[in-house]
Amino acid sequence: MKLYVIILSLLLQGCFLVPCVKASEADLKWKEAIRLAQQDEPDFAFMAFQAIVQDYPDSRWALSAAFAQGEYYFLQNNLQMASDAFESFCAKYPRHEEALIALAYLFKIAQIQKNPDTTKEYHNRVASFHQLSFVFKENKSFMFLSGFGHKHKLVFTIDKTTLYVDDKLFTEVPF
């Protein structure tokens, strides 16, 4: 009986140990990616973020790393790849507020590309994303720090959603 208990406890420990090891590896990878981004090595940082998305898809850094991929392409002015990456991000995290930031990026990209159909599509997706009530407060906001260290702030009012990046107006979606 004792032997079974010992074996069972060892198995259980083993089960818990593996994710712990994995989690710590994801943390290390994340730190490495952040360090590379801060050292102005965006290409290597991108590779690190990509590794997190591929190797640690369930880790707590997966969402930020996936967003950072789209952000990287956007900063490199590769708008088509950025659009694909943000679309994939929205599909993977449809109910997260970060998906609304990705949609704001997609709206901005469509505007830059002067594509009225996709601009309209992303406008509608942003306008339909939330259901908000402003009983006493007239606006609400959401903050997000991206993998490349940019401070994103979404401000919601009854008739528009505004995205600020590093306290500068990035895009405004009126509805």
Place this chain on the structure above:
Amino acid sequence: MLTTNYLQRSLFKWKLAVLLILIITAMITAISFSINRYLPKYALAYCNLLNQQLTAKISFSSIRYRFPNTLILKNVQVFEPNAKTPMLETPRMAMAFSLPISSSGPSLNYVVLKDMTVDFVALKNYWKQHSPSLYAWTRALPKENLRLLLSNGRLYLKGLTGQPISFTIDFSLKQNHVAAQGFWEDTQKFHYELYGDMVESGFNLSKLDVEGGQVSVNLWGRWQKDSIDWKGFILYKKFYILDINGHLNIQDRDLILKGLSFSVNGDDVAMAGHCSKQKLFQCGADMTFSRPKQHLSPQEPLKNMNLHLEAQNTTQGLFFTGHADLNFLLQNAHLDFQNLKAHLMNTDFLKLKIDHLSASWASPDKHKILIENLLASIHLAQSSQANIALSARMYAGNYHGRIFLDTTSLPWQIKGQGKFEGVDINRLSDTFSFLQQCHGIAWGSFNFQALKDIQLAGALRIHQGDFSDPHFLPWVAKTLQMPSVEHLSGADLYCHFKINGNSKMLEYLKLHTDDLDLNGFFHLDEEDLVSSRISVRFSQKLLNESPIGRNILGMVHEAWALPFEFRLSGNIYRMNFQWDHSPLKDKVRQHMFAFVERMIDRRIDANPYMVPQSPGL
């Protein structure tokens, strides 16, 4: 001596020849004279016999015999019984007979009619009344070789004062082989050729070709006892009517179209029906139209159509009753009509009158429109363009409008505009379910282009309405916790409405019941995004019904007298809401701590009310 004899013999021969010629001439003159003397009498007697057989009156001004076998009649006229103007008239008719060499005696073998005038209306009436006896008379005629030439004929379609259609017919019957060719012209010239063989119990049509203008017809088939079969193809402008296959049965009283199938530019059409032999337009027909999948497109969305038509010929004219089922790519429609009367004024002007018309469709909600006394005047500006003026009674109100249709190319271009007034809203409940038990009237105008781009604008006044709208009222009821607002009875509503494609606007919206007064506007765009500003005053009773209202009444005793002003935005099914600055809000905030405000905000955010997805606002 010899010379003298020779001269005498020659002179004798010449004298004999001259004498013979004189004798023959005298005989011919004598025969012609005696024939011409008795001919009118015989001809009149024969005409009287024909009059009795055909129930028609035949007259002529003179008749002459020409040696050897020709009779020439002048000013021949054929009248309907009791008619003053002839249905057929020719200034000269020549008839040639075979010489009585054989024992069978002379027979008519060549008839020439020049400058013949035909009154189509009179001839049609005569045919309708006497077709059985005419048919029997035709069948009893001896089957001799015959050639009939009608040259430079004139066919009057509408009385003898209108513009005639000229025609030529060259018909020949030789040993049961029939050949006919000729032309007729209206604005364009049509040539035709017909070849066939008369058989014992019918006729085999080898070929009927009609060419002219932009039409080409090629048909062949056979008439066997009481059964007619035909096949062929027709090319008309850009329409290719191929694989024609028809089968008709002639019964004692009716003509039965057992089946007629063909394809129009690859789309299949099939028909069947019947009509009375006595009243040709007393008929009924079923038609199906089906389009293969590869021909379907958003511009040509009709998948198939079933049409049933009954025609009734009365003393007041020709009336049609029927129904049609139309299946489109995304929706289905059903049309019912009673007493459709068509009246062709000119070749380019048609008047239609329909006593009752109902149209229902589902896209995906069911809608139904009832129209009475629809009058349509259709003017064909060109062969492919039509101007249509419409007027009708609709839901106790009146409608009138105009439509322009251009069928030059696919998809057809259509533009229209119209006005309606005094429409009884209660009767619209079949079309708009949320108007059930509403009383009131509506008036307005609309414009549309190409059916997909419809603009409708007007005003609505409803008295004692009963509202259960699926979107806005449930949202107010759930958000403000006032269940009785979900369904409003005895409401008075006034608003202006605009529908532009899929976007809808309600402006100058005023809704009044015993418990609330609402003013504002509500816009819904084609992407289901809302933009709205509403000011609403709730009664004390309604505020007391809601926990939120009771709290507000606790803080502001006169809350029922102050309007509650708010804005809506976002998707119709998940609308954002903002309580706007107003005297009521300011007074409420005076009684609240900031943390309570935040708490209320969080609570409402945590329990948003989502409008159930039900299209058809």
